Each structure stands twice: as C-alpha cells, then as structure tokens.
Amino acid sequence: MNSISPKTIERLILYRRILLGINPDEKSHIYSHELAKMTGFTAAQIRRDIMAVGYSGSPVHGYNTQAMINSISDFIDAPEVQNVALIGVGHLGRAVLNYFKGRRPKLSIVASFDNDESKVNRVIQGCRVIHTNELEKSIKEMNIQVAILTIPAESAQEIADRVISAGVKGILNYAPIKLHTPPDVYVENRDMIMAVEKAAYFARQKMSEESFYELHT
Amino acid sequence: MNSISPKTIERLILYRRILLGINPDEKSHIYSHELAKMTGFTAAQIRRDIMAVGYSGSPVHGYNTQAMINSISDFIDAPEVQNVALIGVGHLGRAVLNYFKGRRPKLSIVASFDNDESKVNRVIQGCRVIHTNELEKSIKEMNIQVAILTIPAESAQEIADRVISAGVKGILNYAPIKLHTPPDVYVENRDMIMAVEKAAYFARQKMSEESFYELHT
DNA sequence: TTAACGTTGTTATATTTTTCACAGCAAATA
DNA sequence: TATTTGCTGTGAAAAATATAACAACGTTAA
Ligand SMILES: NC(=O)c1ccc[n+]([C@@H]2O[C@H](COP(=O)([O-])OP(=O)(O)OC[C@H]3O[C@@H](n4cnc5c(N)ncnc54)[C@H](O)[C@@H]3O)[C@@H](O)[C@H]2O)c1
Ligand SMILES: NC(=O)c1ccc[n+]([C@@H]2O[C@H](COP(=O)([O-])OP(=O)(O)OC[C@H]3O[C@@H](n4cnc5c(N)ncnc54)[C@H](O)[C@@H]3O)[C@@H](O)[C@H]2O)c1
Numbered sequence: 227m228n229s230i231s232p233k234t235i236e237r238l239i240l241y242r243r244i245l246l247g248i249n250p251d252e253k254s255h256i257y258s259h260e261l262a263k264m265t266g267f268t269a270a271q272i273r274r275d276i277m278a279v280g281y282s283g284s285p286v287h288g289y290n291t292q293a294m295i296n297s298i299s300d301f302i303d304a305p306e307v308q309n310v311a312l313i314g315v316g317h318l319g320r321a322v323l324n325y326f327k328g329r330r331p332k333l334s335i336v337a338s339f340d341n342d343e344s345k346v347n348r349v350i351q352g353c354r355v356i357h358t359n360e361l362e363k364s365i366k367e368m369n370i371q372v373a374i375l376t377i378p379a380e381s382a383q384e385i386a387d388r389v390i391s392a393g394v395k396g397i398l399n400y401a402p403i404k405l406h407t408p409p410d411v412y413v414e415n416r417d418m419i420m421a422v423e424k425a426a427y428f429a430r431q432k433m434s435e436e437s438f439y440e441l442h443t
Numbered sequence: 444m445n446s447i448s449p450k451t452i453e454r455l456i457l458y459r460r461i462l463l464g465i466n467p468d469e470k471s472h473i474y475s476h477e478l479a480k481m482t483g484f485t486a487a488q489i490r491r492d493i494m495a496v497g498y499s500g501s502p503v504h505g506y507n508t509q510a511m512i513n514s515i516s517d518f519i520d521a522p523e524v525q526n527v528a529l530i531g532v533g534h535l536g537r538a539v540l541n542y543f544k545g546r547r548p549k550l551s552i553v554a555s556f557d558n559d560e561s562k563v564n565r566v567i568q569g570c571r572v573i574h575t576n577e578l579e580k581s582i583k584e585m586n587i588q589v590a591i592l593t594i595p596a597e598s599a600q601e602i603a604d605r606v607i608s609a610g611v612k613g614i615l616n617y618a619p620i621k622l623h624t625p626p627d628v629y630v631e632n633r634d635m636i637m638a639v640e641k642a643a644y645f646a647r648q649k650m651s652e653e654s655f656y657e658l659h660t
Numbered sequence: 661t662t663a664a665c666g667t668t669g670t671t672a673t674a675t676t677t678t679t680c681a682c683a684g685c686a687a688a689t690a
Numbered sequence: 691t692a693t694t695t696g697c698t699g700t701g702a703a704a705a706a707t708a709t710a711a712c713a714a715c716g717t718t719a720a
Contacts (some may be wrong), residue, residue, distance in 0.1 A: 233707070234643060239637050244621060257667070265621060270709055273668065285668040286716055307644045317541055320636060321534035329636055331496050333643055359598055372639065379486060396646025398638055403483060410652060412645035414638055418539060419546055420456045422613055426525045426550055426589050427452055428629035429613025433588070435627060448677070474697070490698065502697045503686055511682055 234275050236301070240265060242277070242298045245291050257288035299304035303332040309370045312384055314377030315340045315355050318400060322376060325403075336368050356384070365392035372396040379403040446491075452519070453629040457482060458492070459515045462508050476506035476584060519548040526587045528611075529555045530593030530602055532562050532572050535617060540568035553585050558598075560610050575602070582609035594619040 239386035245262055248256070258269040258276075265272070276282075276289065283289035312319055315338050326335055340346060341358040348355055356364055364370075373389045375382055375397060382401035387396070390411055395414045399405055402420075404414055461481050466471070475486040475493075482489070493499075493506065498514035500506035531538055543552055557563060558575040565572055573581055581587075583601050590606045592599055592614060599618035606614070607628055614630045616622055619637075622630055 231707070232505045232645075236637075236641060239640050239644075243634070243637060259667090268709065270708090270711090271668095273670085274708080277669065283668060285666075285714080288667070301630055302640060302644055304647055306644070308646070310643070317534075317538035323539050324534055325635060326639070330640065333636075342693085359655055370472065371650070372643050374639065386657070394646075395649045396642035398635075398642045402460065404457070406537065410649045412642060412649050414645075416633065416635075416638060417460075418542060418615075418633075419550075420453070420460065421633060422527060422543070422550055422589065422591065423456050423519065423547065424453060425613035425615045425629060426521070426527070427456075428449075428631075429525070429588050429611075430521055432612045432629050434625045441620045450677070476697090485679065488677090490700085491678080494699065500698060501686085502699085504682080505697070657678095 230278050231339070234278055237265070237267060237271070237275050238279065238298050238302060241272070245295045245298075248291055250292050253291065254286075255287040257329055258283075258296075260288070264322070267386045296350055299332075307332055307334055308342055308372060309334055309336045309363060310374060311336070311339075311368075311389070312338045312374045312376060313358070313361070314343050314381075314391070315342075315350055316376060319374075319376035320351060322374060323353055326332075327352060334371075335374075337370065339364075340433060344411055361385070361388055362392040363394045365389060365394060370394060372398070374398045378398045446629065447495050451495055453494065454484060454488070454492050455483070455515050455519060458489070459512055459519070462512045462515075465508055467509050470508065472507055473511075475500075477505075501640040516549075524549055524551055525589060526551055526553045526580060526585055526604070527587075527589045528553070528587045529570075529591045530557075530575070530578070530606070531592060531598075532557045532559075532567055533593060534592075536593035537568060539591060540570055544569060546657075550589075552591075554581055554587065556581075578602070578605055578610040582640060584604060587611060589615070591615045591617070593617045630637060 231367070233350050242262060244261070245256070248440065258272045261272050262269040275402050276294065279297045279301040281289070281294055288384045310333055312323060312335055315323070317383065319338065323335060323338060335353060337356055338353045339358045339361055345355045347355045371394060373394045373396070375385060377385055380399045382399065383405060386397060386399070386407060391408060395411055397411065399413055399415050400417070402417045404415070407413055458478060461478070462473070465649070474658070476491045478489050479486040483495055483638060493511065496514045496518040498506070498511055527550055529540060529552055532540070536555065540552060542557060553569060554565065554569045554573055556573050556578055557577045559629055562572045563574045588611060589612045590613070592602060594602055596618045599616065599620050600622060603614060603616070603622045603624060612628055614622065614628065617630050619633070619634045
C-alpha cells in the first residue's frame with residue numbers, strides 16, 4: 227500500500243487552487259516548470275506530485291489544466307459533500323463564515339454553534355446559530371465530519387471532546403492550545419501568534435542572510 | 444555552519460507556548476517525555492530540539508522550565524522588540540488586532556492600514572488606522588519588519604510589493620493567493636480554505652483507517 | 661528524412677528529518 | 691557499599707522527502 231505523503235497533499239491542494247485561477251480558454255495547458263514558477267516548488271517535485279494522483283500530461287503540451295483539476299479533485303475531495311461545523315461565532319468565527327461561504331462545492335459549513343444566548347437562533351452570515359447544548363445531537367443528525375474551532379482556549383478541549391464523541395474526525399483549531407485527541411482524529415492547529423513568531427524569526431534570518439551576501443559580493 | 448530546521452523552529456515555538464502555561468511554583472522542572480505527552484511529538488525529538496538551542500537539562504530533574512523558556516526565547520526572539528504592521532482592517536483584520544494585543548512582549552502590532560476612507564484615522568482595537576497612501580513612509584519610519592496581510596486577494600500582490608519595497612522581510616499572508624516575492628523575504632501563507640480542505644481530507648483518511656482496524660481485529 | 665529540441669514519467673541519488681539505542685551519570689534503594 | 695532506576699545527550703540507523711538525471715517520444719526545423 228503506497229500511501230501519499232501529507233506534504234504532497236498540501237501541495238496538490240495548492241496546485242488546484244492555482245489552476246482554478248487560470249482561465250482555460252486562455253490557457254488550456256501548463257508545463258511543470260510554469261507551475262514551479264507559480265508555486266515556488268521545483269518542476270521535478272510537481273511532476274512527482276502529479277504522478278501520485280495518477281494523472282499524465284503530454285510531453286508536448288504539458289498538463290491539461292481542466293483534466294488536472296479533475297484528477298486532483300477526484301483524489302482530494304470526498305465523492306459526496308462533506309459537512310463542516312463552526313463552533314464559536316465571535317470575531318474570528320464570523321470572518322470565517324463570511325469568507326468560506328460557497329467557495330468550495332464539496333465542503334459546506336452547515337451549522338454554527340455558540341453558547342451565548344444572545345447569538346443563538348440568529349442567522350449570522352447565512353447560517354443559523356445553534357446552542358451548544360445541542361452540539362452532539364446536531365452533529366450526528368447532519369453527519370458532520372469536520373469542525374472549525376473559533377472559541378476561547380479555555381473551552382476548546384471540552385468542545386473538542388464533545389465533537390469527537392459525536393463523530394467528528396477532522397478539527398481545524400484556532401484556539402491557542404494543544405488539543406489532546408485520540409489517534410483516529412486529525413487536528414490542524416492554526417495559532418496566529420505562533421505564525422507571527424515564525425514569520426518574525428525568519429524575517430530576521432533573511433535579514434542576516436542579506437548582510438552575509440553583501441559582505442561576500 | 445549548522446543551521447536549524449524550520450520544523451524545529453515551529454516546535455520550539457510550541458514548547459515555549461506550553462511552558463509559559465505552566466506555573467513554575469508548582470512545577471519547576473519537566474521531563475522530555477512529559478513534554479512529549481503534551482505536544483504529541485516523541486521524547487527523542489524534543490531532546491534533539493532542545494539540544495539545538497544549546498540548553499541542557501539535568502538527567503535527574505529534567506529541564507528547568509524557566510531556563511528552558513529563556514533559552515528558547517534567546518534563540519527565537521529578536522533582542523529588541525520587532526514591529527509588526529497589519530494591512531486590511533476588515534472582519535479578519537479586526538479579529539487579529541483584538542486577539543494579538545499585548546500577547547507577546549517582543550512582538551508588537553504598531554500600525555494598521557486600510558484604503559477605506561471611512562476607517563482611516565479611527566482607532567480600531569487600540570490601533571489608529573493609517574491610509575495606505577502612507578504605507579511605505581510609515582513602515583520605514585516605524586522600522587517595521589513583519590506584515591500581516593488581511594486584504595482581499597486582488598490587492599495582496601500589490602501591497603506585498605509595496606511593503607517589501609519599504610523593508611519588510613516577513614509576511615503572514617491570509618489572502619488566498621500565492622505571492623511572488625524575492626528570495627530574501629519570508630512568506631507564511633495561511634489560507635483557511637486550504638486548511639479546511641486538508642482537515643477534511645485527513646478526516647476521511649482517519650475514517651478509513653478506522654474501518655481497516657475494525658476489519659482486522 | 662534526419663537531427664535537434666523540450667517535456668514528461670520514473671528511476672536513482674541526495675538530503676533532510678525522525679527515531680532508535682545506549683553510554684553516562686546522579687539519586688534512590690537494598 | 692553495590693545495585694537498580696530513570697533520565698539526558700548524542701551517534702548511528704531508518705524513514706521521509708526532495709532533487710537530479712535521463713530515456714522515451716512527439717514536434718519542429720533543416
Ligand atoms: N481573533 C483572532 O484572530 C484569533 C486568531 C487566532 C486564534 N484566535 C482564537 O480564536 C478564539 C476566538 O477568537 P475571537 O476573536 O473570535 O473571540 P470572540 O470572543 O470574539 O469569540 C468567541 C466566541 O466563542 C463563544 N464561546 C465561548 N465559549 C463557548 C463555548 N463553551 N461553547 C460555544 N461557544 C463559546 C463566545 O460566545 C463567542 O461568540 C480564541 O481562542 C482566540 O484566542 C483568535
Ligand atoms: N475572513 C476570513 O476568515 C478569512 C480567512 C482567510 C482568508 N481571508 C482572506 O482575508 C482577506 C480579508 O478577509 P475579510 O473577511 O477581513 O474581508 P473584509 O472585506 O472584511 O476586509 C478587507 C479589508 O481590506 C481593506 N482593503 C481592501 N483593499 C485594500 C487595499 N488595496 N489596501 C488596503 N486595504 C484594503 C478593505 O477596506 C477592508 O477593510 C480576504 O482576502 C479573504 O479572502 C479571510
């Protein structure tokens with residue numbers, strides 16, 4: 227069994243994103259080195275990744291953009307729509323709802339939850355807010371497999387436990403806390419402060435690289 | 444020259460985050476296997492990473508939490524405060540400002556920018572909004588090295604070019620677009636839709652793993 | 661027709677990253 | 691005192707990931 231690396235998955239998702247931005251009437255085919263330029267990866271890597279999804283291009287014209295999108299989608303997407311829940315309709319939660327709406331055909335935020343009575347039952351960004359009392363029930367009913375957590379860190383572990391008990395297998399966690407989850411659940415952490423710290427660190431590295439080059443040229 | 448891997452940097456940032464959450468009066472020391480439990484990495488990996496920053500623990504008591512925080516901070520943080528700008532004071536931008544405020548001593552969002560006249564000069568989340576006309580000027584004046592982009596994809600490349608021309612070396616990009624930047628600039632992309640796609644993909648993988656185990660046990 | 665070209669698919673190679681395994685050591689225990 | 695215990699630090703091995711290299715093959719141009 228020849229499983230595909232997580233890194234490759236990430237890149238495939240990016241390729242698709244980029245290909246979707248290309249007008250197929252203007253550009254029906256694309257070469258690996260063009261994609262390399264656009265993504266910052268090497269052409270060899272891109273060919274490798276494409277190989278993994280079982281699509282083949284033409285040595286003459288390169289890859290057919292539409293066919294490549296389809297192959298990647300067959301690989302990445304579920305055959306049917308996957309339902310997503312958002313928990314915590316605060317500043318961040320609203321921004322996410324607003325941004326996500328209708329962007330991906332195979333992924334749909336079908337429910338949002340909050341424990342703030344003043345928000346419950348209001349329709350925010352096209353999605354009625356459900357009280358977290360009904361979290362497990364609703365998740366099961368709607369067959370939700372993925373949850374986005376935009377709640378304070380204090381509540382995140384409890385809510386994670388509860389959505390997992392209701393059958394969620396994938397979590398996108400924006401709370402600044404490391405969740406403790408069973409091995410059959412995938413967690414992607416998106417801590418913004420850690421992201422800024424990382425960017426700041428590498429910004430400094432880049433600065434010293436630059437002075438290095440200046441010294442040696 | 445024995446440079447440290449980006450993966451190690453990410454983990455170090457996480458270790459610090461976790462250590463900062465521990466009360467040093469209750470727990471002055473910690474073992475690698477305890478950190479392993481908390482982070483989900485292996486104990487060996489953690490020892491390796493700690494080695495990289497030049498800190499040593501005691502074989503008897505493990506690592507001193509405060510000393511370890513200090514060593515990591517010496518390694519990750521700039522000696523002086525690094526200034527950060529946020530561009531695009533919309534839904535997401537506001538959430539970021541609100542969340543970030545005062546969390547990290549060595550990182551400070553000192554300016555926010557927008558091109559919407561109705562926002563300019565208003566103080567939003569404790570930060571006065573500056574018109575993007577003054578982007579380059581202000582960035583230079585305030586010696587800003589890191590920028591957070593929370594603007595629509597259409598404007599992102601232009602703004603990126605401009606902040607780079609003004610001296611920014613690290614970008615945290617929330618717009619769903621792959622930026623084209625010179626090699627001496629570090630870009631961290633945080634596309635939320637790609638993150639959900641990834642979580643959804645691995646959620647399905649986890650589901651099939653589970654049925655695999657069920658079949659074979 | 662023939663040669664040169666440019667690209668893919670894929671194998672081989674190199675590099676990076678993680679894990680393993682254990683010496684060394686201080687404390688606890690017998 | 692001698693032995694066991696349980697940790698760190700680290701060299702060696704393994705696994706994962708990325709790069710390089712090139713045969714195969716239509717297309718173009720001579
Ligand atoms: N704001 C950001 O940009 C940002 C970035 C990264 C991470 N975060 C984190 O994301 C989380 C949310 O940030 P925010 O700015 O939207 O905060 P917020 O206070 O605006 O929103 C939090 C929402 O969660 C709800 N909530 C609280 N406890 C709950 C519970 N137990 N069950 C259900 N709902 C609950 C609140 O009613 C509120 O609506 C925080 O953990 C924050 O640290 C925020
Ligand atoms: N909302 C989210 O959760 C989310 C998540 C990921 C990515 N994004 C992306 O982040 C960006 C912002 O999202 P949002 O929900 O905050 O949108 P928004 O429309 O609420 O905010 C965008 C802000 O950027 C400002 N702006 C537009 N063009 C500008 C320019 N050229 N210079 C300066 N300011 C400019 C606007 O005036 C507005 O204040 C979008 O690209 C969106 O796709 C959003």
